[in-house]
Amino acid sequence: MVCISIKSVSMEFNLAEEQFSGIKDFLILATKGKLRFNKFHALKNISLNIQKGESWALIGENGCGKSTLLKVISGIYKPTSGSVIVKGSIAPLIELGAGFDSELTARENIYLNGAVLGYSKRLMDKYFNNIVEFAEIKDFLDVPIKNFSSGMVARLGFSIATAIKADIIIIDEILAVGDYAFQQKCYKRMEEMKREGTTVIFVSHDEEQVKKMCSKAVWIASGEIKAMGESKKVCDLYRQYIESK
């Protein structure tokens, strides 16, 4: 069953957007007829079908469009052209703790962040203990997040996003924070989710991890798909390209 279907998706950004952030600038530019922007094509004609239960890695250099593709899949960006059809719920781990409010306590943030992901209070009540335990923050539940270390925030964010089973999980190089033990714990949880049939989309620069986690991979270079298929083969191609440069 196809779970994510991406059809010839292109994404354009206006690089010159900063040029008018006020009425004055807008009027000046408009009267001069300079409102045309340099278009930047972050994604060019990307097509990809992901089956349910598969695990895909996105690899490529910095700025090649990996994160943009993730954001298009999670519905954050609307593609300039093309279509994305996603079947099932998504747990986006694009940046851990994106929905946190630093003034609120950990307890309040768990509910807030859960709500950001679209979970009801009742559901969060049910998983509350599980989340606290996994994040190992039991003693700090009523402390405002602003006093947390970045590792603690990341732990809490990961814990909330993965506590409730989603059909698709999207992970964007987030595991760089957190100590080794916690990283291992995260990978273990992701393996569990994979076994239970969750589709995984994973961005990482760690080749070993990619090969271990994902059976399939896509190599993206300046917005285009360079290669896709078995993760081992694609990783090898990518490494050869990097080394030959």
Add this chain to the structure above:
Amino acid sequence: MSNKSLESFYKYIPLLKELVLRDLRIKYRRSFFGYLWSLMNPLMMMCILTIVFSQVFRFDIPNYSLYLIIGQVVFNFVSESTTSAMYSIVGNAALLKKVYVPKLIFPLSRVLSSFVTMLFSMVAIFIVMLITDVSITKKLLLLPIPLCFLLVFSLGVSLIVSAIAVYFRDMFHLYSVFTTAWSFLTPIFYPINIVPVEFKQMLLLNPLYYILLYFREIILEGAIPGFELTALCITISVLSLIIGLIIFKKLQNNFLMYI
């Protein structure tokens, strides 16, 4: 709204609740009187303005304190809710860039949390009614009607300013000037009969004037507002919401490129 976006909006009702609660929690966190401020603030302001305007300027309005506090509470809600809604999209940029959330939820949550604060402030109006011996009648049960007008009207304005502020940051500076002008165009502290004829036309173009009138007729005069005024208020608030929704929907697709 199409069926699908309604459905996805339904999923985010818990988020709306959390956002409103968050605003309310943060607003008075660590202040000694907490929520009491929503009540004390208008009362204290009223005392000052009553002294200034009834002693110094000598407006001849029966029960001036009550006249004033109604105007103040109503206008403060409109200006506070729309101003904080204006910052809501830009202020939540970090979140909007990382998770899909219906964008409309941010201005909506700000308006709702201001609305809750205003409901506390309404208590101040009742206190003034009791102090000034205004008879509490059953007609006060009509109050939810103008409250609805006010909420829907402010939501419409909020949607417009929050969407435009994403593209034109000048709005942040311009809007405070605008609300000041608006506050003078609304009969908050002056009686309408002192306004010169040539300015009266301008006053009558102010949609808020009619909603405020609705409140005053119920509270101050213990009257049931007429059909005409009711119809006008419904038109004003619904129109504001429709225009707001159209503008917001049209502009929201490109928000992320500008925040």
